[in-house]
Amino acid sequence: MPRRIWDISQVLRPDLPVWPGDTAFAQVGTWQMEQGSPVNVSALTMSTHSGAHADAPLHYAADAPDIASVALEPYLGPCLVVDARNCGALVEPGHLPDLAGARRVLFRTYDRFPHEAWDAQHTAIAPATIRALADAGVILIGMDGPSLDPQDSKAMEAHLEVLAADMRVLEGLVLNDVPPGQYELIALPLAIERGDASPVRAILRELPDA
Numbered sequence: 001m002p003r004r005i006w007d008i009s010q011v012l013r014p015d016l017p018v019w020p021g022d023t024a025f026a027q028v029g030t031w032q033m034e035q036g037s038p039v040n041v042s043a044l045t046m047s048t049h050s051g052a053h054a055d056a057p058l059h060y061a062a063d064a065p066d067i068a069s070v071a072l073e074p075y076l077g078p079c080l081v082v083d084a085r086n087c088g089a090l091v092e093p094g095h096l097p098d099l100a101g102a103r104r105v106l107f108r109t110y111d112r113f114p115h116e117a118w119d120a121q122h123t124a125i126a127p128a129t130i131r132a133l134a135d136a137g138v139i140l141i142g143m144d145g146p147s148l149d150p151q152d153s154k155a156m157e158a159h160l161e162v163l164a165a166d167m168r169v170l171e172g173l174v175l176n177d178v179p180p181g182q183y184e185l186i187a188l189p190l191a192i193e194r195g196d197a198s199p200v201r202a203i204l205r206e207l208p209d210a
């Protein structure tokens with residue numbers, strides 16, 4: 001019996017909601033078969049933070065590693081999905097379940113992911129929660145919201161806690177159809193030189209039978 005896969009990625013498309021003022025996703029044909037080319041080739045324009053993506057430490061620290069330099073281990077392996085839909089503005093330490101030794105934790109904050117419109121009021125992760133996860137040995141934090149910090153944050157406190165613990169980040173995941181529990185995460189970033197982030201094709205897969 002094949003292990004079930006949940007695709008937790010957003011579809012990258014021209015009307016993809018992006019951070020206010022950020023680069024819209026665009027795709028332009030450069031060679032087209034309908035114009036006699038033997039192949040179709042296109043060019044993409046997009047924010048590094050489009051859709052489901054992995055932040056590089058470079059995003060929140062000017063001299064920190066780019067996305068091409070980070071080790072890949074955090075982005076694949078056992079993972080805990082947590083239902084954090086009723087936490088209000090911030091996921092606080094008191095909202096954490098027993099992590100059961102999880103090294104990768106994904107937070108679901110939406111009943112239904114807002115595919116059609118940017119959510120400026122998205123739930124964020126309290127800095128104290130990041131610290132509690134780091135103290136528990138977590139190496140990767142993911143969420144369905146577009147940022148660990150509130151949209152109007154200037155201090156970027158959650159990201160700076162991630163930096164202090166050298167944790168890795170996934171944002172913009174789609175967790176609508178994923179029950180809380182244990183999975184295998186696969187969400188590898190592209191090796192983009194000087195990249196402050198990279199889109200990922202993120203999936204969860206049923207764990208193999210014990």
Ligand SMILES: Nc1ccccc1C(=O)C[C@H](N)C(=O)O
Pocket residue numbers: 019022047049055059146147148149171
């Ligand atoms: N596109 C941006 C432009 C400016 C500031 C933030 C963003 C974000 O998308 C938030 C980002 N994903 C983050 O890691 O917090």
Ligand SMILES: [Zn+2]
Pocket residue numbers: 049053054055146147171197
């Ligand atoms: Zn980001």
Ligand SMILES: [Zn+2]
Pocket residue numbers: 055146147148149159169171
């Ligand atoms: Zn971020």
